[in-house]
Amino acid sequence: MPSFERVAAAAEAREASPQVVTVGGRTIGLFYHEGSFYAVDNRCPHMGFPLSDGSVEDGILTCPWHHARFELSCGDTLDPFADDVTTFPVEVREGEVYVDPDPEREVDPATHWQERLEHGLRESLPLVIDKAVIGLDDAGVDPAVSLRIGTAFGTEYRQDGWGSGLTTLAAMANLLPDLRPVDRRRALAVGLGAVADDCAGEPPFFVQDPLSTDRVSAERLTEWFRDTIEVRDADGAERVVRAAVEAASTPHEASEGRRPSGNRSTTGDGATGEAGLDESTLATMFVAAATDHRYLDSGHQLDFVNKAFELLDRIGWEHADAVLPSLVPGLADASRAEERSSWRQPVDVAELVEDAADDLPDLLARGEGTTWTEPEGFVDRLLGDDPHAVVDALTDAVAAGATGAQLASAVADAAARRVAQFGTANEFRDWNTVHHTYTYANAVCGLAGRTDDPALYRAVLDGAVSVYLDRFLNTPPIPLPTPDGDADPDAVLDDLLKTFEVEADETVGRAGRHTAEYLASGGDPARLKRALGEVLLREDAGFHPRQNVEAAFARYDAGRGRVHPVATARYLAAHTPTRREGEQTFRIAERLNRGEAIHEA
Template identity: 35%
Template sequence: MNNDRFEVATVAELEQEGMKVLTADGQPIVVFASNGGFHAVEDRCPHMGFPLSKGTVKDGILTCHWHQARFDLCSGCSFDRFADDTPVFDTIVDKGIVYVYSQPRRAPDAAYFSQGLVRGMEQNSGFTIARSLVMLRRLEIDWSTIIRQVAQFASRNGNSFGTGSTILTIVTNLQPRLTEQTMLFAMFRAVREIAGQAMNAAPRRPVGPLTAGDHSMALLKRWYRHWVQSRHGDAAERVLLTALHRQVLETGIDKAIVDLIAGAATDRIYDSGGHLLDNVNKVMELLDHVGWEQAEATYPLLTDVMASGRGAEESSHWHHPIDIVTPLRDVEARLPELLAAGAGKTWQDDDSLLPTLLGDDPLAIIAVLEDALIAGATPLQLARVVCYAAGLRLARFGLSNEVGDWFGPQHAFITANAMHGILQRCTTPDIARGVFHNAIAVYMDRFLNIPPAALPGEAGGLDHLSTDANELLAAMLDALDRKDRTELLAELVSRYVELGHPFDALVDRLMYATVREDVNFHYFQVLEAAVSQVADQPHTPHAAHILAGIARNLSAICPTARASLQLITVAARLSKGERVHEG
């Protein structure tokens, strides 16, 4: 593009008037006379697009009075974190005439906005993050590159695998099913969460691997579990790094690594309300996307929660009125022989376990899972059955419960899905015991289904709803605009599923519906868990029930203030040249 110069005014005119506005190659530019020189910037505040020509200049500082963002007039750099730098244009005086060049001093290329994304995360500047994401995509930078950059920032600047990294992994997993707009909005939520956590995180003091010795994986596993149980985070991290350096960097991801970490995560029963197991699964999923060469930087983020977690065995309601912990520990000890007894047999899920899994006898739940293993059921098969049972807890959640009561079934469903994901990588007894833990977690939420809510269409069918896919998708968003429509979204989703409409469009709509609300990360977790569970058979009754459950979960708290997406929406509009300040 040519860097042509455009006439602004005579020196005398500009010095007298103080400022001139013009359009050069389609972009608005304002030229100021200040401190004996002439300085040009884009006539749009990089914060919200307000004309900088309506601002004031004093001692070389330009102030935009809409939100009081201030800029160095010479460099365009912002003095305030909430506003990005503004482009500057060179000026020249020729024969008493002031000219401005049509191209900014520094072309805002991919490197510029990549640096802006990092700066936005470092400063927790929402608008800088939003603008950088929008412009990187306009410059056709692929999502995988952006995701890798954000993940690396999180591992360098965080002290744990937090909610932001969890949302980032969820968004990355679902990205192939999302439209550009939904992906942009979801990515902004993830990056903003990571930036906020990094801003408040104490600096990590990483330790290195053990530098000498031929440590077997069996020994490292024993040491790791010992230090985790002893809550000695530094020692656990050092052992983990030794195992990672030996296995991952030399041979790639190995089942022994999965067994070491996930096995330790199930030493405590339903550790941290299930969050630990989901974190373990999410770390592995994220590394699948960004590359396992990042393992040594990413896995240590699990150390704090791994070493400081509390197991359900420390909670009184797992001991009273029925002691469930002792039977669980007993079956854990027998798992190797149970798995051996079922080896070579074939087991088919026919939903016959569900009445017991959703019943009120925890000992019967343990027994029926034992019998299934002996009959040839694999831990992976049972994990999926337990996950479906957990999904039914959401689908049949009674609305007489408090909104906060959703957290229990949310955690059970999320953790059951995480166990299913981990078992696809490794099925050792130390990991498989988590299936029993999760089944009892589902049992613990039984009173939240009294009385059980009806499944969509169970009472009178769904034929009163449209058969058109686009009409159903549009109605889903409308259903979340009022507080008294908790069941409508679930009915619309079930109708869409039973008619066999495109699954990806439904996932995109549910993600958009989630990301536009001011909700915490649990709502992203349950959505992604549902997609993971039904993706291979998205039009079955099981799929409809699971998706109805997460739809009811979201509907129960909608609508919220919906302030989360304001910045990314404004950034997208400004990138198109819209005059946001005019409405």
């Protein structure tokens, strides 16, 4: 039952409108307009300014700070940047005004904030997105819900398909377990904001129907997909992908013309596919198409593929029919490294990779049944100045039984060394060159856990050649830190955090040394990750630093040594501090959530 409380004498309220009253612990603006009383939350939902200082005309309440307008009777806003203001039932009884401060709402908080998140994404409104993330978290909603909303929006409202926004969202999702609880909200807001930015002003993604056939083998679908990407036929490739996803998620027995599957793939809704197509087969399709040509879009496209698969792991594979087709436009339109002079002159490294790829069937046959252990100094060989020797090191390892996952990890270690030993005398934009190789190598590691197809070795070879091409950015190489291992980890961590507050070349070296010393002195790696995550999320870090930190955490968690956190600490130090505009917006959203008066000193 409604619980009305007296707030004012009606005659007085008519003469002194608006009034500010407190009822049920709420501060409410009481307005008399055109013969009726209205009660609204006195805090403007946009930035918290007191609405009692606003003006009312023709049933519209206008906040004087940013001129957000609200329909007085229901609280709905006329301006997309502002949330709807909460209204309260009012009754006049025997000359007294009563307000119900806690009415039953038609929409529960979780539903309300999901709707607000969708609105913030559509309008690309950072404050609305931040408030929605905080509201959903306060309502106890699983982060996967926000991820699904962001993924659905990003795949539907960008004609060019998967891009940096969805990649950022996937990277932030991967970071969540490593962050402080308070920073998990920030990470979600950062990822969702990146999706909104990437889609702002873009035409939508127009969906192609899947091929209707259900009598095509996995091998044939993969062949068709590669052929369509080869000739840059995005529409044809999309139809093939949708047919493959549909076959992988539909339960049925293998029919004529299909290769029986040796394992079952369970999608997020419990369906299983037995048509020779499963998640591994889908990964093989994309890796094959993405490695038919060299190092697409400076490595971004393969990284996008890996991030799409990782995001599906978190939101559920029942969303594959929306996510995987969004990768097609980028793959079809990607620049191909063999078309660049750096891959052709003075050494034709593209041909070197292609020749090695042609030898893969024989090399794999020679290595079948044998076990390869990474020899000491193997990563140093990958960092050598002779591309033939680099490729030979890898092909010899394949012939000795090395798996794609083993070689991918070694190449990622070599790429991390390029970042960790990057000289600040280089042009600042060259940080991106070594970064792209690193995130590409990390993507190959991720995909190595999904497919063992020979195409994966081509990705390994591309990554190794990119490491080779980056060698001049380590001329001379900055020495790797040699920590004493007897420092106070707390003090070292404090010194590390200070390096991110100063913009200077020397702080880059300090960041690497402090990170190495912290770990060598017994510092808790989880605490280090929380600290680096806090730095990343408070800054306007941009796409590349977010990628870099997430990749470094993944490789360190895989047991590949402290060179990865050292590398990302140096990279992060080179890109901080920033203006922290995003952090300011998020703090405003937090203060509004706590009921603080932002407009007051």
